[in-house]
Amino acid sequence: MNYKTLFSEDVSAFRSSPVREILKKVDISKLYYFSGGHPSPETFPLDRLAALTEKVVAKYGGKVLQYGDTRGQAELREALARRFDIKADSIQITSSSQQGIDVCARILLDPGDVVLCENPSYLGALNSFRSYRAELVGVDLTPSFEASKKREEQLERLLAAGKKIKFFYVIPDFQNPSGQTLSLAQRSELVSLAERYDFMIVEDSPYRELRYEGESVGSIYSLCPERTIHLGSFSKIFAPGLRLGWMVAPQDVLQAVFVCKQSLDLCPGVLNQYLALEFLESGELDSNLKKSLELYRGKRDMLLSLLEKYMPEGVSWTRPEGGLFLFVSLPENMDATALFPVAIEKGVAYVPGSYFYADDSHRNTMRLSFSYMENERMEAGVKLLASLLAETQGKQL
């Protein structure tokens, strides 16, 4: 039978992650794996899991296996409220911060609406917005007078064309994929734009607590709570396998989110919330995080020095102060997107940078993750990638 005639119009706008499609066919464990935002398994408190479970069963009993509050369990919302010095009733627990992204799209986007985003930006969010048939517009947040003028012209053009700008999706801390962090001035500029052009800001901040050097910059939410939906995640500070995140937002937004969440999945996983609560309240999360920061700092430094050592001339990269990623720029005539299947075949995986651009441009870029690769394999991986690039560059010149 023909299912196509039954599908909703959204289905034609769905885009599968191209990385997953290609990686589906290979054994990832055999690759030098610089793709993917996977945390290092070394950061998982595996040996604590059974004890945590025993504790939450003893403390909370049958509640941990029953249906829970649609907003998330009160105890966890209160613990997060204390951690971030906000109010518990401004928090919605989500079944992953990816769900937070999807819920923002669902409650804010109609087909044809505009979502502004950094260029590049997180692929999984762009695909979610695309699936609601929104128009993605990449905006350059460079803090210069010229860039600022260009931004305003760009927004004015959108309004003149009758477009509705609903929100700016931004990853201010150790961005995925660039690894870069927005300065306070840039965050303030973004808030001014939101006020002037009357849109919301979706601040996606899963890496915020993974800072390896430098000073933390205030969240956009703290600058403008009435226009900001802030998304946080347990994936990088506890474990992605729990699928737990949180959203901080104005009351009117949370009310829409609440009803949406009811029909999405009734409530977030309850056992997982109590595990996260216990991990947080006992202080184990912070001591575990401290070890993770050391581990990741070391991995970042190792990758940076290996790139320095092996990369051919004309290749440059960002130097992130935190997070899991750095972004590599090849000479303009090189095509990391076309090279991707070849790299996989040779045994090394990155993510083509073009996948992170709203317009699929910048084919000479790639994202490298340093979180998942074992230290002892990293040098061989970088050497392989560097030699592949040198070889390809030679051919193209």
Next chain:
Amino acid sequence: MNYKTLFSEDVSAFRSSPVREILKKVDISKLYYFSGGHPSPETFPLDRLAALTEKVVAKYGGKVLQYGDTRGQAELREALARRFDIKADSIQITSSSQQGIDVCARILLDPGDVVLCENPSYLGALNSFRSYRAELVGVDLTPSFEASKKREEQLERLLAAGKKIKFFYVIPDFQNPSGQTLSLAQRSELVSLAERYDFMIVEDSPYRELRYEGESVGSIYSLCPERTIHLGSFSKIFAPGLRLGWMVAPQDVLQAVFVCKQSLDLCPGVLNQYLALEFLESGELDSNLKKSLELYRGKRDMLLSLLEKYMPEGVSWTRPEGGLFLFVSLPENMDATALFPVAIEKGVAYVPGSYFYADDSHRNTMRLSFSYMENERMEAGVKLLASLLAETQGKQL
């Protein structure tokens, strides 16, 4: 600021569960609680949870806390495939069967499309379909010649009006709220209708394994796999707090579901999937289920005999062979919807039947759940409800 102008059109179609709104203000533990589809906490394998966790950590290591497969972990899909004698690649694991419902709506419904449903039907599904601005049409599945003729006329009228009928949402086993089970003849008739009028069937079957007497009827999926999306759930056979369900569907549908699931939440909870797998594979799920069936059979029998003993004249109810609910009809001049806040105030909670009708009709009905009420409080609860009904009935006559 005015958020309303930023919200998507869907938001105006969101309907919060009216039961939850009213119950939000009261202490449920003080009520005689015949509302809600909560499993009895006595069925939860609480004392096994830490041991199960220890086992899955030992067996699967870091995998249980890492990002997982978007389709769900292969081991769990294979275990379900063996249990139900189907293929693992026809299964998608969902973060609750409510998510299964929502995903069906997302991939199949555009605004104005028609969803057929039983009258009454599950409120949470109706609200999900409403949130996509679909039109709900209640269809009488009575297996009579007259009803069949009426069904065809009804569908022809919809087609003549230019409507697109996308699917029939049906709960064939121990329906929520009626407690009734569709006969094989009714299931076949539904399949014929789907073939003739070219729509899908969404078969929601969370209670299927909770049969206390009589013979199991073949699933609609087994009658017509190419037109059926079958939804199953761990909520009633393990624990709702895990938020785990599954979907069985044709490949073309699963492909759309896969991409949708990626953007919804990347993957289902991974630790929870391994807990469910271990519980299932060790045989504990079946031995636990056996005890649950005895418990629930006893609770159902107790509620039935208490209704018989205390309910005033003119009140009737269904006699379910399984599941968690039965459905009560009051004399036509009575209004269980209007009575609901009064009942809550007096200390007894049911769900007004009208909430389960696509057109909010049948205000003289109510759903009673026998799963959650402690046995020792059930008699006092039924007495209170019966006296409230007798009193109200007296006033209205």
